[in-house]
Amino acid sequence: MYDELKAFIDRHRRLFVLTGAGCSVNSGIPDYRDAHGEWKRTPPVRFQAFVADEATRRRYWARSMIGWRRFGQARPNGAHHALARLEAKGQCEILLTQNVDRLHQSAGSREVIDLHGRLDLVRCMACLAADPRARFQDRLTRLNASWSDLDAIALPDGDADLDHLDFSDFVVPPCAFCGGVLKPDVVFFGENVPRDQVALAHEHLENADAMLVVGSSLMVYSGFRFAQAAARRGIPIAAVNLGRTRADDLLALKVEDRCEEALSFLL
Numbered sequence: 001m002y003d004e005l006k007a008f009i010d011r012h013r014r015l016f017v018l019t020g021a022g023c024s025v026n027s028g029i030p031d032y033r034d035a036h037g038e039w040k041r042t043p044p045v046r047f048q049a050f051v052a053d054e055a056t057r058r059r060y061w062a063r064s065m066i067g068w069r070r071f072g073q074a075r076p077n078g079a080h081h082a083l084a085r086l087e088a089k090g091q092c093e094i095l096l097t098q099n100v101d102r103l104h105q106s107a108g109s110r111e112v113i114d115l116h117g118r119l120d121l122v123r124c125m126a127c128l129a130a131d132p133r134a135r136f137q138d139r140l141t142r143l144n145a146s147w148s149d150l151d152a153i154a155l156p157d158g159d160a161d162l163d164h165l166d167f168s169d170f171v172v173p174p175c176a177f178c179g180g181v182l183k184p185d186v187v188f189f190g191e192n193v194p195r196d197q198v199a200l201a202h203e204h205l206e207n208a209d210a211m212l213v214v215g216s217s218l219m220v221y222s223g224f225r226f227a228q229a230a231a232r233r234g235i236p237i238a239a240v241n242l243g244r245t246r247a248d249d250l251l252a253l254k255v256e257d258r259c260e261e262a263l264s265f266l267l
Contacts, residue, residue: 001255006265008238008253009086009212014093016208017083018226020216022241023259024101026077028070047191050183051125055167057181062170064184065140065147071101071119072134078260078267079214080107085266087111094204098216098223100186113201115193115222117186126180133184136173143171193222205229213239215259218246 009015021029049056076084084107086092095112097104100119104112122136123129141148147170175182187193205211211230216239218224227247230237236252239245240262248254255262 001257002262002265004253005238005240005255005262008210008236009091009266012210012236013091014207014209015086015091016093016205016211016226016230016235017086017095017214018211018216018218018223019079019083019095019097019099019104019214020218020223020241021099022215022217023079023083023097024074024077024099024103024215026079026258026260027074027101027103029074029099029101044189047188050188051181057172058167058170061140061172062144062147062165062167065137065144068133068137072137074101074103076103076107079258079263080104080109082260082263082266083214084108093208094201096201096204096223096226098220100184113197113204115187115197115201117184119184119186121185122182123185124175124178124180125183127175127178129175129177130185131176131182136182139173143173187222198222198225201226202229205233208235210235211237213237213241213245213247214263215241217241217244 045056045060050060080103083092083095083104087095087109092111095104095109096115097112098116100114100116102114102118102120120133122131122133173182174180205226211227213227216223218227224246227237227250231250237247237250238253238255239247239251240255240257240259242256242258245251
C-alpha cells in the first residue's frame, strides 16, 4: 500500500494537502476520535457556552493552564517533516490544517492555512488585541499559584482532564488593554471558520491536481467540504488515516496506518 501512496504522490505535482489531529499524535497531542469516527471523550467546549458563561471560561482556562505545559512544548514528528519535504520538492499546492498546534510551521512548511486558528495566541473578543499564549500562561500562573503543582491527562485541545475539581476560585485575567474577555485564537466547536480562510483554501483547491488527506477522519464539515469540492472537480483523493473517514466513498486510495510511517518514504 505504501508503494501505491508513493505512486499517487509522485504522479501529482500540485497536491492539496489537508491534515488533522492524527498527524500530531506522535508529538504527544492526543486525537479526538476512535477508529469508527466517534468521540473518544466528551466533546470540547462549545463557543456559545464559552461566551455566555463565566464558569465555563474558568473551567476552560484552568484546564488549559495545566495542559499548556505539554502542548506548548510539543515538537514536530516524522509526518510534519515529511510534508515539509513535500513542499520543498515543489509538489504541495497548499497545506490546509485543522490542527492548531503550528507544528507544520515548526517543521518547515511555509504555505500553510491554519483553518481552525492557532493556540499559541490569545485574543480579546472585544478589542481583538492578541497576546502570545506563553505570556498569558505566566499571568494565569501568577494569579493561580495554588494550581501550579497539579498534573493531569493531556487532552487534544491543549487542555487537561481536571473535571473532578472545583473551578469556582480559579481567576481568569481580563484583556490588559480593554478589560474584555480573552479567548484562544482558535475556532471553537459551534463557531464559524473565517470566510477568508475558506475562500483562500478553495482558490488553492482550484489549482490542485489531487488531494491528500493526512490524519483526519473529516467528520467535521469544515474539512469534509474540501473533499466534497475535490470530488466535484473530479480530482483524485488519497487519505492516510487510522480508521473510518467521512469521505471513504470519495477516495481513490486509502492507507490505514500511522501518518509518520505511511509518509516516511518522503524523508
